[in-house]
Amino acid sequence: MxxxxxxxxxxxxxxxxxxxxxxxxxxxxxxxxxxxxxxxxxxxxxxxxxxxxxxxxxxxxxxxxxxxxxxxxxxxxxxxxxxxxxxxxxxEARPALHSLLRAPAAPPGLEHAFAAVSDTRARMRDWAERLNQGRHSGYAGQAITDVVNIGIGGSDLGPRLVSGALKAFHDNIACHYVANVDPADLQDTLLELDPATTLFIVCSKSFRTEETLSNALAARDWMLNAGAAPADLDKHFLAITTNLEAAAEFGISRDNCLPMWDWVGGRYSVWSAVGLSCAIAIGWEHFEAFLGGAAAMDAHFATxxxxxxxxxxxxxxxxxxxxxxxxxxxxxxxxxxxxxxxxxxxxxxxxxxxxxxxxxxxxxxxxxxxxxxxxxxxxxxxxxxxxxxxxxxxxxxxxxxxxxxxxxxxxxxxxxxxxxxxxxxxxxxxGRSEEAARTSLLARGLDEAEAARLAPHLVMPGNxxxxxxxxxxxxxxxxxxxxxxxxxxxxxxxxxxGINPFDQWGVELGKEISSSILARMDDDAPRPGLDAATERLLQAWRRAQR
CATH class of the missing domain: 3.40.50.10490 (Glucose-6-phosphate isomerase like protein; domain 1)
Structure with missing residues (x-):
């Protein structure tokens, strides 16, 4: 185009x-x-x-x-x-096919991509029904009662909104959301949960997103420290990712991984497997109705x-x-x-x-x-x-x-x-005019002089x-x-x-700088490359760790 x-x-x-x-x-x-x-x-x-x-x-x-x-x-x-x-x-030389994720049928020319979407929908439905019907058990043989979605940005905000907005339609599983790398976010979420009945969904296309991976590793430690064996992790972790090797290294098998596609931006992804927590929370029938509402708007937009x-x-x-x-x-x-x-x-x-x-x-x-x-x-x-x-x-x-x-x-x-x-x-x-404000003040019992003094403070221009x-x-x-x-x-x-609304290069620079700072946090000696103010704060952090 x-x-x-x-x-x-x-x-x-x-x-x-x-x-x-x-x-x-x-x-x-x-x-x-x-x-x-x-x-x-x-x-x-x-x-x-x-x-x-x-x-x-x-x-x-x-x-x-x-x-x-x-x-x-x-x-x-x-x-x-x-x-x-x-x-x-x-x-980035690609389409933006978030509308395909809720399409009822394949548009011409998109049959191959739609087949992948349909396959993923079937897998999402299977997980949603299996969990809500109590047919998936954790390491202790107890049915899963709680799901924790670990993601950030589009892998968190969309599912969190949908699950919260549709509480009246919730099924049997309680869904929770963790995004911030601040350990308090995960810790506060886990305080009232039982490892034996908790399942985590790790949403990261690359399985390298710093905040998401940090929280996922901490969740895995929480599970292992509670008594789960490494072989049990598959009972408690799903991944929404394209990096199957990294997920396997973490302990999540290929069968427990659902895909993300390059042609869907994170902020447009709630209709995809990223929305699995929503499908679990509200049940598959209601999740299909959610897709249907979006598809109806797509049809209107197109015609x-x-x-x-x-x-x-x-x-x-x-x-x-x-x-x-x-x-x-x-x-x-x-x-x-x-x-x-x-x-x-x-x-x-x-x-x-x-x-x-x-x-x-x-x-x-x-x-x-x-x-x-x-x-x-x-x-x-x-x-x-x-x-x-x-x-x-x-x-x-x-x-x-x-x-x-x-x-x-x-x-x-x-x-x-x-x-x-x-x-x-x-x-x-x-709004409210000065004369209306003065009349209101007089009606409250103020005298003319005081009403005139205060009236400008009550004016609202409206419009x-x-x-x-x-x-x-x-x-x-x-x-x-x-x-x-x-x-x-x-x-x-x-x-x-006249702009491209589907890239987000402004997000990348902070990630790059954060990685370089993390790599230096164990090095006491200042190095070239950081401004003096950042270097001073880094040294203050080092002192606070002693």
Whole structure:
């Protein structure tokens, strides 16, 4: 696939600049009032998700220009190329086939790769059913009750999100997650577990990832110290890896290894064997529904025109807010405790994908890509960072994520949660004028002078752009659709910015330097190559070990 045109070279970009400048003094509330159909015409649905972008700072002319921008960037053709297995990752010369992992059938030309996916799905199903039915025992003859996934980055964030979000669908096995090389992460996880009934899944494509391997070795020692023999390790360890030799050296047989493929990036891998812990946690039937939700979003992405295409519209809104309205960040606000990990997951998905300084052809960019993504589950954020959203000076475009029902059975409490979400959305829209603040203070019993003094502190400008993504409930299907929606939005934004969203060279330098520092930690004598500040801290560490 040919490299994308840079954003600023697209003909519609100049028009969008003029439209953005003209809209800066426009009130979104006025647009909603004056455009009677806006509350419905600025909404789209797909795969059970409803996107309401009526509270974004754009009018019909800006929306039309954004759609033209997408057409000029050939987003529909690029979406089809992604799904067809074209070489979209130009710096590593390979496709990005995460959509194949949830495809119901082989797309033309991808039959060989799909056969490998189908075989892996069958093996995942076997492990999920065997464990949940109590048919796999540990070294002491007891059935496995707990699974610990050891990974980092995409081998942790995706599975951790899915397992946490779908607790209402959990089967018989409890799943836990360890990622940090800090020994406290593993130690705290193992404190309440029994080695005889615990199974570990080690997720590392190379089986050399420093954090993952360190934790896996410590887990193996924990198992051996509890009484397991080396020959018993196969009863307690699985690996998701391509390095079968290193796994065998560790003590994990080939039969206990499931594959990872080069054409799937870690942050897109939850649909693969990396998601085995999820399949175990929620059972295979529900995991298939999770894949099905994503596949439904893939089908929509491939066929819907730009004006109705949820991932493309969300990408256009991201570029509009970031590059034309000056917002350098994006906040995600899930109003569901099960989705509390969604901002963490999306941070990696979007910032590792699109945090780039050069175009796909290697030339430097003179505009921003990959806004800083952050967020927290509602309603906790309302009592912390929402203050900045309402009264801060920097724009923070937002996505509210709102399931309309709850699995808890506590409808009255969920009613309050929904009310809080809608209230925050409206508060960001309308704000509060100084006159309204003064009237409110007078109603509280303050005199005129004190009300006038305090009123400026209660003013909220409003007019904060945001979208609301709602759906009936957090289910395997809706969660799959939601994650796939953000995956495709991330891809489209990368195409509009003219970058490759599938490499992550920025991750590599820190790994290289860490390896060189580790190699020197036993050497007391300073050597050339480190800056003075790092050398001083290294010497402080050495002294602390004595």
């Amino acid at each position: 040919t490299p994308c045109t840079k954003l600023t070279d697209l003909p519609a970009f100049g028009e969008l600049r003029a439209l953005a400048a003209a809209l800066q003094s426009t009130a979104i509330e006025d647009l909603l009032r004056d455009q009677h159909e806006r509350a419905t015409s600025y909404c789209r649905e797909a795969a059970g998700l409803h996107l309401d972008f009526s509270k974004q700072l754009l009018d019909a002319a800006a929306l039309a220009a954004l759609i033209a921008l997408a057409e000029q960037a050939r987003l529909p053709a690029r979406a089809r190329a992604l799904l067809a297995g074209d070489e979209v990752n130009n710096t 819907a025109p730009v004006a109705d295409n949820l991932p493309m519209l969300m990408s256009l809104l991201e570029v509009w807010n970031c590059n034309l309205l000056g917002a350098g960040n994006h906040v995600v606000l899930p109003y569901d405790q099960g989705l509390a990990r969604l901002p963490d997951f999306l941070q990696q998905l979007t910032m590792e994908s699109n945090g780039k300084r050069v175009a796909a052809d290697g030339t430097a960019l003179d505009y921003d890509t990959g806004p800083v993504l952050w967020g927290s589950a509602g309603t906790m954020g309302q009592h912390s960072f929402h203050q900045l959203l309402h009264q801060g000076t920097r724009p923070c475009p937002a996505d509210f994520i709102l399931p309309l029902t709850t699995h808890t059975g506590m409808a009255r409490q969920h009613r309050r949660l929904v009310a809080n979400c809608l209230a925050q959305s409206r508060a960001l829209l309308v 904060r752009p945001h979208s609301v993504i709602s759906f009936e409930a957090v289910t395997p299907h809706s969660l799959g659709a939601l994650i796939a929606l953000y995956e495709h939005r991330t891809f489209c934004s990368g195409q509009l910015w």
